[in-house]
Amino acid sequence: MSTTSLLVIAILILATLGYFLASKRAISTAGGDRRKLHSLPVYYGSNAAMFTAIPALGVLLIWLLAQPMLVERNILSTIPDKLIPEGSSIGLVMSDVRRVADGLEVVVNTGTLSQNETLKLDTEQTDIRALLAGVGAAVGSDVQPEVLEAAQNYRAQTKMGQLWMVLIIVPLALIGFALSVLAAKPTFRARNTVERGILALLVLAASLAILTTIGIVFSMLFESINFFKLHPWTDFFFGGSWAPNFRGDSDLSILPLLWGTIYISIIALIVAVPVGLFAAIYLSEYASPRVRAFAKPLLEILAGIPTIVYGLFALLTVGPALVRVFGRGEEGLLGLEWMSGATAVLTAGLVMGIMLIPFVSSLSDDIINAVPQSLRDGSLGLGATPSETIRQVVLPAALPGIVGAVLLAASRAIGETMIVVLGAGAIAKFSANPLEAMTTITTRIVSQLTGDTDFASPETLVAFALGLTLFVLTLGLNVIALYIVRKYREQYD
Amino acid sequence: MTDAIQKPEKKKSSLLQLDARTRTRNAAETRFKAYGMIAIAFGLLMLSILVFNIVTRGAGAYQQTFVALEVELLAGKLDKKGNRDLDDIKKVSTFGYTPLLSNALEAKVIELGIETDLKAKKMVGILSKSAAAQVRDYVLNNPNKIGETIGFEFLASSRVDGYLKGRVNRDSIGNDKNISPAQLDLVDALKAEGSLAKRFNMSFITGSDASDARPEAAGMGTSMIGSFFMMLVVLVLALPIGVAASIYLEEFAPKNWITDIIEVNISNLAAVPSIVFGILGLAVFINYMHLPNSAPLVGGLVLTLMTLPTIIISTRASLKAVPPSIRDAALGVGASKMQSVFHHVLPLAAPGILTGTIIGLAQALGETAPLLLIGMVGFIASNPPDSIATGLLSPNSAMPAQIYEWAKRADPAFYERAWGGIIILLVFLVTMNTIAVILRRRFERRW
Structure with a gap:
């Protein structure tokens, strides 16, 4: 069992012990009379458990996150430049070092060699690769002496770090244990302390949302900066073509991808907005309660279907159906030869539109329902027909909200991945023909980041720049949409 | 002044007979109503085509x-x-x-x-x-x-x-x-x-994926286990964290700019494209923390971050639905604020929280895009894990990722498997949503 898990178990045992000791001690210092205690004995116990476990576990967590980074930085500075082969990167050498170090750990653990023997290992005398392969740790190439040395260093520093970790965390837990058990006296306000601790945990949980956002932004920002160091930003934002080439010298411009993304989203909105809007109008203004109770949940099923299902639907059903209509020359329904493959802008756009129907309809439904009944009554009382009321009174009143709903749907369409990965194709180009295959930002992120990736090449890193652009784009749309919707809701509240 | 002498032509109108203008207005009314019906019919038609497709094409896999x-x-x-x-x-x-x-x-x-x-x-x-x-x-x-x-x-x-x-x-x-x-x-x-x-x-439901040359032997079983472990991680992490965050925001948070930032953040995270969470998982969990590639643990962590906003939003709604009189009564008999929340408000909000969690889990179960980036595709998940640790840490696929994997393979025999896999996935989703609806019907209290 690893040092870390032993440490965690020890801390937990200590905390449990603290719980019982502190609640016992609280009662006994009160002379066995619970009424003399400030708080219930449970709180004295919890207080002890809290002070034993939480500082120690918190430091442990931070330590575990920080140590690999610090050790790695130390090792990186010792790796000579000549070790990095042509076309490779320091990151790959570092992962070799890590693999050798892990392998040596296994060698010691399985008892193949003793700790001292591994320290004396020499690339001249032993075949390290075979040795590691013997315990099931695969290393890609023969181990060079520098790598071995770095790996030895890595192990030594990791060991040292672990030793310090134990030396700091165990006393920390013991101090917390001792202080909190000693504090368990009738005058001690244990409940207040425990409740403050719980509140701190609640705050921590709530701030995870902020942490996630920061994580998203920084993880993409750092890699994007790395990308712009390797690739001119002018080409990324203003270049005209997308042609990644893993041998280097690629054209990586976002514009063709952005065009594909927007084109597909527009088609999706052309399908989803009228259908969704009319469905919402009918459901909220015309439909009898029975129709509404039946049609609304059914429509909303469309929103609950996973996108992979829509992707498959596009690739295997809608795409071939469109080819049958617009393609195949003489054999096709129209005798045309406009469409050659199932993947096309129209395929992805149509299916995405179907997916967005319930999204638009339920948002618009809410918004139309929020328009005060008095407006409708006034209009109907003046002799307008229901449709005139809707067109000239309800819709203008609901317009800002509906615009917000459409913007939210657009942001959904831009960020949608599975439908376009399966249905849109992989060719980046500027074209106005909806029957051609085109590609989108999300599709390219997936293709650049799956499979064997090398995080030092611009062809991989470009995915982070694409991701950041996508994030900013959808975030902007969402913020505007939410602002409009919220502002509009306030009007009638 | 000749105009004044001319008698205006008397308009003949009857209450019983519609004039031309009323007729056009009524026609417009009928048309408008028809558009709405057509829109609904279109949506329902698409739904039935989709379901028909899934059933007819997927049944073969069984x-x-x-x-x-x-x-x-x-x-x-x-x-x-x-x-x-x-x-x-x-x-x-x-x-x-x-x-x-x-x-x-x-x-x-x-x-x-x-x-x-x-x-x-x-x-x-x-x-x-x-x-x-x-x-x-x-x-x-x-x-x-x-x-x-x-x-x-x-x-x-x-x-x-x-x-x-x-x-x-x-x-x-x-x-x-x-x-x-x-x-x-x-x-x-x-x-x-x-x-x-x-x-x-039966082996389609219980078996493992098979190589390109043997579509007849491929099954969903192993990827179902992968999905199960991911959902376990999501449940263990997202439920407590989500509930804790909602309790803070709903019951304790002071109205200030920090709280505002958190709230805006949560509503924005709910709308961030799922693939962005995949990039986050790749950068943070795999490249930085060196967690194993393709592991259900990493998938679960990414899906946790994705599901959190859903759970927080629904938990807050159900906390809000508990009337203030309950809190006041608890405070009135001497409970602390924390005690009133944990002893009285939270148990009353539990059914709503559970419903929201199940719906969040169902969403996470069907999510595919982030799993592609953390490497849960592109290999043959052939060995079912033998313990909880290997289940969490050894490479595995997940149901939607497995379906994607089959859809990408060239042999049409795999397409049938993909549709068949979708049936299994949808059975899970329908079951989860039904449970959520039943829970809501059964335990929802109107105050």
Whole structure:
């Protein structure tokens, strides 16, 4: 069992012990009379458990996150430049070092060699690769002496770090244990302390949302900066073509991808907005309660279907159906030869539109329902027909909200991945023909980041720049949409 | 002033007869209403097409063609030394078992008097490539049966299976190296005799993925386990964190700019494209923390971050629905604020929280895009994990990722599997949503 898990178990045992000791001690210092205690004995116990476990576990967590980074930085500075082969990167050498170090750990653990023997290992005398392969740790190439040395260093520093970790965390837990058990006296306000601790945990949980956002932004920002160091930003934002080439010298411009993304989203909105809007109008203004109770949940099923299902639907059903209509020359329904493959802008756009129907309809439904009944009554009382009321009174009143709903749907369409990965194709180009295959930002992120990736090449890193652009784009749309919707809701509240 | 003298033409109108303008207005009314009906009909039509497609195309995956054969386990081939030593028997690879299969098929053909000019070697082509491994596994488990003749049921190859299901026909196999018309003749003969038939295929639900050459043996079982472990991680992390965050925001948070930032953040995170969470997972959990690639643990962590906003939003709604009088009563009899929340408000909000969690889990279960980035595709998830630790840490696929994987493979036989997989996925989603609806109906309290 690893040092870390032993440490965690020890801390937990200590905390449990603290719980019982502190609640016992609280009662006994009160002379066995619970009424003399400030708080219930449970709180004295919890207080002890809290002070034993939480500082120690918190430091442990931070330590575990920080140590690999610090050790790695130390090792990186010792790796000579000549070790990095042509076309490779320091990151790959570092992962070799890590693999050798892990392998040596296994060698010691399985008892193949003793700790001292591994320290004396020499690339001249032993075949390290075979040795590691013997315990099931695969290393890609023969181990060079520098790598071995770095790996030895890595192990030594990791060991040292672990030793310090134990030396700091165990006393920390013991101090917390001792202080909190000693504090368990009738005058001690244990409940207040425990409740403050719980509140701190609640705050921590709530701030995870902020942490996630920061994580998203920084993880993409750092890699994007790395990308712009390797690739001119002018080409990324203003270049005209997308042609990644893993041998280097690629054209990586976002514009063709952005065009594909927007084109597909527009088609999706052309399908989803009228259908969704009319469905919402009918459901909220015309439909009898029975129709509404039946049609609304059914429509909303469309929103609950996973996108992979829509992707498959596009690739295997809608795409071939469109080819049958617009393609195949003489054999096709129209005798045309406009469409050659199932993947096309129209395929992805149509299916995405179907997916967005319930999204638009339920948002618009809410918004139309929020328009005060008095407006409708006034209009109907003046002799307008229901449709005139809707067109000239309800819709203008609901317009800002509906615009917000459409913007939210657009942001959904831009960020949608599975439908376009399966249905849109992989060719980046500027074209106005909806029957051609085109590609989108999300599709390219997936293709650049799956499979064997090398995080030092611009062809991989470009995915982070694409991701950041996508994030900013959808975030902007969402913020505007939410602002409009919220502002509009306030009007009638 | 001649205009004034002219009498205006008297307009004839009747309450009983509609004038032209009213008629156009009424027509517009009818049209408008029809547009709404058409829109709803279009949506429902698309839904029914989708469901029809899934059911008709996916049902095939639950049936598979099997061939019943009597295989003689020749001692001379399997155990040349004759001492039944398991190590010696293990030395015979699956190639060594292929002759047994061709012998068995040949015997069958002669027994039934089928006329075919196929060589025995070619006949084996109608069986799945996993057939030899199946016999080998049997022999390794029962070495004492060597020398006997045992009845086996083998999977037929995917082409034969497709032929029985109508996906493959004699015209379409012109350039197909894997099957020939003569083999199909043999299939017809065996089918007429009854030793080759379609039946329910349990191993599609319980089995593992198989390589490109054996679509007939691929199943969803292993990826279901992967999904299960991911959902476990999501449940263990997202539920407590989400509930804690909502309690803070709803009950304790002071109205200031920090709280505002958190709230805006949560509503924005709910709308961030899922693929962005995949990038986050790749950058933070795999590249920075060096957690294993393709592991359900990493998938679970990413999905946790994705599901958190959903759970927080629904939990806050159900906390808000608990009337303030409950809190006031608790405070009035001397409970602390924390006690009033944990002893009174939270239990009353529990059904709503549970409903929201189930819906969040259902969403996470169907999510695919982030899983592509953390590497849960592109390999064959063939070994079911044997413990919780390996289940969390060893590479596995997940249901939607497995479906994507099959959709990407070239062989149309995998498409049927993909649709079949979707049926399983949807059964899970429908079940979860039904449970959520029942919980809501049963326990929801109106105050």
